[in-house]
Amino acid sequence: MKVSQVAGFLGSGKTTAVMKIVDKLVRGGHRIAIVVNDVGEISVDAKFIESHGLKAKEISGGCICCQIAGSFADTLALLYDTYNPDIVVVEPSGVAIPWGLKRAAEYSEARTNVKVEHAPVITLVDASRIETLVKAVRRLVETQIREADVCFVNKVDAASEEDVKKAEDFIRGINPNAEVVRMSAETGEGISYACDVIANRVSERYDEAVEEERLKKQYSGEVR
Ligand SMILES: Nc1nc2c(ncn2[C@@H]2O[C@H](COP(=O)(O)OP(=O)(O)OP(=O)(O)O)[C@@H](O)[C@H]2O)c(=O)[nH]1
Numbered sequence: 001m002k003v004s005q006v007a008g009f010l011g012s013g014k015t016t017a018v019m020k021i022v023d024k025l026v027r028g029g030h031r032i033a034i035v036v037n038d039v040g041e042i043s044v045d046a047k048f049i050e051s052h053g054l055k056a057k058e059i060s061g062g063c064i065c066c067q068i069a070g071s072f073a074d075t076l077a078l079l080y081d082t083y084n085p086d087i088v089v090v091e092p093s094g095v096a097i098p099w100g101l102k103r104a105a106e107y108s109e110a111r112t113n114v115k116v117e118h119a120p121v122i123t124l125v126d127a128s129r130i131e132t133l134v135k136a137v138r139r140l141v142e143t144q145i146r147e148a149d150v151c152f153v154n155k156v157d158a159a160s161e162e163d164v165k166k167a168e169d170f171i172r173g174i175n176p177n178a179e180v181v182r183m184s185a186e187t188g189e190g191i192s193y194a195c196d197v198i199a200n201r202v203s204e205r206y207d208e209a210v211e212e213e214r215l216k217k218q219y220s221g222e223v224r
């Protein structure tokens, strides 16, 4: 069962993008489930998604990459046992760390006989707010970018070319290995590409040694 995460800071456009992505994947014949993690008290996303005829699970009460990783693993195991989707598209909370989520997804392997495969980690970056984000929550946004396989600069319809370029440069400065692609979840630009990435590519499994190495570099100042 493939697990795909569409990460990104609060308000970066995850829900808007996920809805368009799953719509296209379903039309392409994939069996899809969605998991939404909301750290707040109430979320209407899952109900909205369910009303569109998709299998959806909502997990609240904490962040699924850390505080309530067990609930996430249980949810994945349950989805596998009862629905057996090809791809589970996860909208993590805006504060989730991509590698933590990979690890949490792999916990589900101990709960049922599912074998988890990761789709490339997608991180959305809001081009229209790049300066504010960098100032306010630099560390978190950087981590989400550093751990991405593909970064989408979202909301290009609402941002100036200058801001889009600034966002692209910022991303490349943090993660030269990531592919950087423009997106407008609103108009649909970049959605087909995201679907192709999710359906046809895979990402490495969680590896504690690799993660430790990453953190060491990050906190020793080797990587900003
Ligand atoms: N102009 C524009 N607005 C967008 C785009 N994508 C999302 N938005 C808007 O940005 C706001 C936040 O979008 P969401 O999809 O809810 O973002 P999110 O990342 O799921 O937000 P949280 O779950 O609260 O972290 C909404 O008002 C969207 O309509 C885009 O490509 N262009």
Ligand SMILES: [Mg+2]
Residues within 6 Å of the ligand: 014, 015, 016, 045, 091
């Ligand atoms: Mg959302």
